[in-house]
Amino acid sequence: MSLLTLDHISVAYDNQLILKDFNLSIEQGQLVSLLGPSGCGKTTTLRLIAGFLVAKDGKFMFGGKDYTRVPVNKRNFGFVFQSYALFPHLSVFENVAFGLRLRKMKEDEVKRRVLRILEVVSLAGFEKRFPRELSGGQRQRVAIARALVIEPDLLLFDEPLSNLDANLRVSMRVEIRRIQQELGITTVYVSHDQEECFSISDRVAIMNQGNIEQLDAPSTIFRYPATEYVARFIGFQNFLHFSERQDTDGEIELTLGSQKFKAIKHQGTSHPDARKGAFRPDDLALTEQENRLTDNVLPGIIKVSTYLGRSYQYAVETEYGEFTVNQEMDTPYLSGQRINLIFPKEKMVLVE
Amino acid sequence: MKKTYLYWLLLPGLLFLAVFMIIPIVLTIGSTLFKEGSFTFAGYLQFFKDPYFLKILLTTLEVSVASTLLSVLLGFPVAYYISQKAPRRKGVLLALAIFPLLTSPVVRSFSWMVILGRKGLINNALIWLGIVDKPLEILYTPVAMMIGMLHLFLPMMIISLVGVLENIDSDLITAAQSLGASRVKAFRKVVFPLAMPGLIIGGILVFVGSLTAYTTPALLGGKQRVISTFLYQNAMTLNDWFSASVIATIMIAITFVVVGLMNKLSNKLNPKG
Amino acid sequence: MRNKHIGLGLFSLLVYIFLLGPLLIISATSFEPGTVLKFPPSGFSLQWYQNIFKVELFPQTFKTSIVISLLGNLLALLLGVPAAYALSRFSFRGKDTLNAIFLSPVLIPGIVLGFTMLKYLIVVYHLPIYTGLLIGHTVIMLPFIIRVIGSSLSSFDFAIEEAALSLGAGPLRTFFKVVLPNIRSGIIAAVLIAFLESFNNVDISLFMTGPGISTLPIQMLTYVENYFDPTIAAISMLLMILTAVLMFVIERLMGLSYFTKR
Known part of the structure; x- marks a missing residue:
């Protein structure tokens, strides 16, 4: 059973629905990322889970209990903010101890726990400093320690690394993953940085306009996107909009106008409603040879050719639209040249 | 949840203002439109036909316009001077301008009685210098009120102008000059329009302030009445509360018209729209 | 360029003399040993400072002013x-x-505020004069409290409030433990500015005087109508010292930028 379930949740802000009939479930101990552009609803989802927002409709279950109307301060979730949100008037020690003191803990126990968690985030010896005396990375560690020390049932991150510089971002995300796995704490992580999400998550939810387009392990999403939106998000640029799909034994037969195409059956083509063939620019091939009879080929004209260093990139115009192809070669094709565009069946992913 | 919470935070203050300020004002305005139970503008017609009241209104407007214009003439150069200074000096100059603003108006008006009176500083100096042989009557004239008002409200003009002038990038003036504008022209075409919002706010504060001030005309005006002292006289000396209410309504109306017009002007002039 | 600045500086100096000169003159006249206000004073004496305490109404109205300003401030807060x-x-x-x-x-x-309050608070609502005075002062302090505290809240990162909530603090505890300590200087500045506004107020207090109830500025106005001795100059001197001290504290707490931005 899932630890956390959002069940047909709707959230409105200023009479505008941000989330509509939204569903999500998360397993115990996993780190799940919500990934998408700004305005996709990922932060709203996180703030709803945290309790900063209340759902208009739907149910939020956590650990088998109804949390829909439980106020923020009764949820025992740790939240790490984009702006760190450290208390400027309190020292590092007091910042971290804040949640423990609210739990009426004995002073020596508070001290023991604070010092231990500061060690976990590699900040031992910084107790007496104030937030303004710390670097961005150190502040973020304090923020994480402050959220962890209350032993939260769930840890929530809202774009925690976006205020840090590039190098620090990479080392901090390794750190976050290490701590999360060490403590085995269920975590929801929001970011718009694809690499960041893919590198630290057990599962990633790609969000678009208040919906989850796909929720899978990062490698699955990367190889087998489920929808055109997800495919574009992770670098597929070429799409064939098939009119018919016929599943046979080992293969799938597809029709595009008068052209026939074939795809191989695998995880990325199995959904019966998926009728868009998706390809990365690297996966297409160009040839000057006339092989009209073979499947998975479209004739076209080179429109633009750009030198990328390792390869050339071509924009090829066909009867069915323009396609982008990367190809390694010594002497490039010229603009206006007639060409055949090959869509290898073993590379084809079918998306909705 | 959030919404109800919000109302509870705003409600006490709103109720307080409604009961103790808004209702009294609205009812006061309402009371001027009814005499012996029927709706009438008679109260106002009577006032605007009365030469004594018209003279008071005129004096008030004259004093207010004069102190507003003078505050611009004196305040603009000073504000420009302050805004050009380094932060430390700017802070000191600003503090010296703000200090009188926070000082009791009674103290400030009283100080002008000492200066402008028959045996005051100015008359003593003029007599000692042999310029006049009899003391001049300055105190208890509109001029004295105007000086008092200017002293009272000039700091407001200065600080609202400093507020806009210090935000004008000095590169803008250099840029205008590099494009061939003379210094005067650069000032007129660049600094002045950008300072307009501050000028208008300062203008509202000085004008409305002068129009409604009580202490200064009471101390420096003598028998010369302005609209605020006239209101007080009607309410407290003559016990004519109907007339006092009419005057109160006229004062509110003038204030709102002036503020409204100035805001319109500022919206029109503001390049940012 | 230099020339122009000298001209501008000189002009500014004259304007500052206009602004501050009268206050310096009145300070000087407070030390007059004679019975008539004179500048320059004919000698040095502190007798008019002693006179403040001999005229019973001054200490009494001073006390009223202080109490009204402080209570009104509390209410406005x-x-x-x-x-x-x-x-x-x-x-x-x-x-x-x-x-x-x-x-x-x-x-x-x-x-107008003063008059309408007299008309309704005292006459219609039948409130005691002292209560009316207090309410009137609260009304005029409210905008200053809201504006100054509002401007110090405008730079407040409300995420730290959410942080406290997520750590288990209730809304009230969050406000007192996290929001309040971080806008403390704004609140003190607001209190001081509102205090000066109320303490110096004439317009409202003018209408809210009664047997044994009056504020210091009103008492000063009344005194000036009848006497022209240096007592008022002496009080002015003391009030200016008070103003200067409070202004210094305001400047330390949040700078003077509050006054220049509207």
């Missing part, structure tokens, strides 16, 4: 802090209108 918080924390429809209403007591002519 109780009403104004939640409102200022709501107005800066949340965005909602009608916010601009509410803002305008809360700031309106500065816009309405003071003398």
Whole structure:
């Protein structure tokens, strides 16, 4: 059973629905990322889970209990903010101890726990400093320690690394993953940085306009996107909009106008409603040879050719639209040249 | 949840203002439109036909316009001077301008009685210098009120102008000059329009302030009445509360018209729209 | 360039003399040993300072002024802090209108406020004069409290409030433990500015005097109508010292930028 379930949740802000009939479930101990552009609803989802927002409709279950109307301060979730949100008037020690003191803990126990968690985030010896005396990375560690020390049932991150510089971002995300796995704490992580999400998550939810387009392990999403939106998000640029799909034994037969195409059956083509063939620019091939009879080929004209260093990139115009192809070669094709565009069946992913 | 919470935070203050300020004002305005139970503008017609009241209104407007214009003439150069200074000096100059603003108006008006009176500083100096042989009557004239008002409200003009002038990038003036504008022209075409919002706010504060001030005309005006002292006289000396209410309504109306017009002007002039 | 600045500097100096000269003159005359206000004073004496305490009404009205300003301040804080918080924390429809209403007591002519309050608070609502005085002063302090605290809340990162909530603090505890300590200097500055505004107020107090009830500025006005001795100069001197001290504290707490931005 899932630890956390959002069940047909709707959230409105200023009479505008941000989330509509939204569903999500998360397993115990996993780190799940919500990934998408700004305005996709990922932060709203996180703030709803945290309790900063209340759902208009739907149910939020956590650990088998109804949390829909439980106020923020009764949820025992740790939240790490984009702006760190450290208390400027309190020292590092007091910042971290804040949640423990609210739990009426004995002073020596508070001290023991604070010092231990500061060690976990590699900040031992910084107790007496104030937030303004710390670097961005150190502040973020304090923020994480402050959220962890209350032993939260769930840890929530809202774009925690976006205020840090590039190098620090990479080392901090390794750190976050290490701590999360060490403590085995269920975590929801929001970011718009694809690499960041893919590198630290057990599962990633790609969000678009208040919906989850796909929720899978990062490698699955990367190889087998489920929808055109997800495919574009992770670098597929070429799409064939098939009119018919016929599943046979080992293969799938597809029709595009008068052209026939074939795809191989695998995880990325199995959904019966998926009728868009998706390809990365690297996966297409160009040839000057006339092989009209073979499947998975479209004739076209080179429109633009750009030198990328390792390869050339071509924009090829066909009867069915323009396609982008990367190809390694010594002497490039010229603009206006007639060409055949090959869509290898073993590379084809079918998306909705 | 959030919404109800919000109302509870705003409600006490709103109720307080409604009961103790808004209702009294609205009812006061309402009371001027009814005499012996029927709706009438008679109260106002009577006032605007009365030469004594018209003279008071005129004096008030004259004093207010004069102190507003003078505050611009004196305040603009000073504000420009302050805004050009380094932060430390700017802070000191600003503090010296703000200090009188926070000082009791009674103290400030009283100080002008000492200066402008028959045996005051100015008359003593003029007599000692042999310029006049009899003391001049300055105190208890509109001029004295105007000086008092200017002293009272000039700091407001200065600080609202400093507020806009210090935000004008000095590169803008250099840029205008590099494009061939003379210094005067650069000032007129660049600094002045950008300072307009501050000028208008300062203008509202000085004008409305002068129009409604009580202490200064009471101390420096003598028998010369302005609209605020006239209101007080009607309410407290003559016990004519109907007339006092009419005057109160006229004062509110003038204030709102002036503020409204100035805001319109500022919206029109503001390049940012 | 230099020439122009010298001209401008000289002009500014003259304007400053106009602004501060009268205050210096009145300070000097407070040390006059004679019975008539004179500048320059004919000698040095502190007798008029002693006279302040001999005229019983001065210490008495001073006490009233202080009590009214402090109580009114407390009341204005109780009403104004939640409102200022709501107005800066949340965005909602009608916010601009509410803002305008809360700031309106500065816009309405003071003398009109005073008169309408007399007419309704005292006569219609039958409130005691002292209560009316207190309410009137609270009304005029409210906009200053809301504006100054509002401006210090405008730079407040409300995420730290959410942080406290997520760590288990309830809304009230969050406000007192996290929000309040971080806007403390804004609140003190607001209190001081409102205090000066109330302490110096004439327009409201003018209408709210009664047997044994009057404020210091009103007592000063009355005194000036009857006597022209240096007592008022001596009080002025003391009030200016008070003003200077409070202004210094305000400057330390939040700078003077509050005055220049509107």
